[in-house]
Amino acid sequence: MDDRVVKPSAAFEHDFKVARLAAPLRHSVVDSIRNAIAVGRFKVGERLPERGLCEMTGVSRTLVREALRQLESEGLITVVPHRGPVVAGVTPEQAEGIYQVRAQLEGLACELFVAKATDAMRKALKDAYKQLKSAMMSNDPSIRVNAKNRFYQCLIEGAGNEALGQTLHLLNSRITVLRATSLQVPGRVKVSLRELNDLVEALMAGDGPAARAAAVHHVAMAAEAAIDILRREQAAGA
Amino acid sequence: MDDRVVKPSAAFEHDFKVARLAAPLRHSVVDSIRNAIAVGRFKVGERLPERGLCEMTGVSRTLVREALRQLESEGLITVVPHRGPVVAGVTPEQAEGIYQVRAQLEGLACELFVAKATDAMRKALKDAYKQLKSAMMSNDPSIRVNAKNRFYQCLIEGAGNEALGQTLHLLNSRITVLRATSLQVPGRVKVSLRELNDLVEALMAGDGPAARAAAVHHVAMAAEAAIDILRREQAAGA
DNA sequence: CCGATATGACTGTCATACAATCCTACGAAA
């Protein structure tokens, strides 16, 4: 009566993705704009006229506007009535709030990971951490960001909580703008790695509370660094 | 030459909002659809053809589509390519995840409230709690929901963390669908009020950890009830 | 130098159009 009769020939290993590639153009548009903001092509506070975006992306105003709606609810841009979209900035106070939330959620992620992750996921996380270590030596920021994203992805996946993943993703995209404008504090990389090392060790040891504490601590440190930069930036900009 | 010449007669008390009511029509559209989903006018899984929404809202497809994009990133609907939007359901697993996140965040909110809320805010929260108590006697679900929302709004405001507020709001709208389809478990109301009472008392006493614990417990209980309902519903529907 | 106005840029919203795709139902073949 319908398809799905794929003869059970070989042993597909559970994945089988890419079956449906019906990516609406609009997704590319969102990605494109989001990326442009992330890499700092648009500065905070800069206006983004729809027509300019049309030219830049090569699509019609319809699609640009739909993309803008999505970016708006992601908090990447704010749309002022009759003036249009501008790249959303982050005040130090907002950043503090975001990092507070992140700390809680990453703490939760750690505990869930300890409780629910399979051995394969533990291994994946360990590998991701190793890669992260070497990636941190690189000078290319995008490599470092990618490695860190992969690491977190492993963590989240192991935690097996969809809402948690989505929420963290949202918060992160909100502060992506920070990463772009500020190349991390110099000394921070090594300290950060040490913190993550503690975290991974606690995770591997199956010590949930310790892992949570390590995560909270790590985020708190990152917050301090980021807020510091923000304050300095703001002082300079004002 | 134009309006806005409101003669400065009386003393406006500090608020003065609604001065600029440049509410884009599109916001109303979003509210309208969101509300329609919340009150259960559309069932979970039901398709929402754009044209139907145009008729219902009386606006053009452009606006409907932009509204859909926002609702999509809020997680209220999912859009399948070439089929269009359907009301997003919540599986028991997803609900569990959402409630886990909520527990953490409401716990955080409590601690922040203790640390930062002003006396006025404490009073406002107490009042909101009193109103909540009497509202819970009502049979009209919308009254109860409103009262609860006001209570949470006070809590969040006192916590003074924007991102926290937004995140919780998002999570709540995601499970609003639950409230619509299921009139709470009968006995739950009283127990719930008792839990909230503990919470408020801890807040007023300035005991952050206790307040957090109360919040986590409250959410955990609510989660249990909600997931239970979901499971039963799913069993019946399948 | 200052204020009023004209002008342009941009958003907010609509109507229309057409291709691509999905679903369904009907009809043809085995």
Place this chain on the structure above:
DNA sequence: TTTCGTAGGATTGTATGACAGTCATATCGG
């Protein structure tokens, strides 16, 4: 009768053009 294929309708995906309302700026007259 069952299966298969296909035609047609429904719906989305995307583009275009249009126009009113509004904001910002430049211009012009005092």
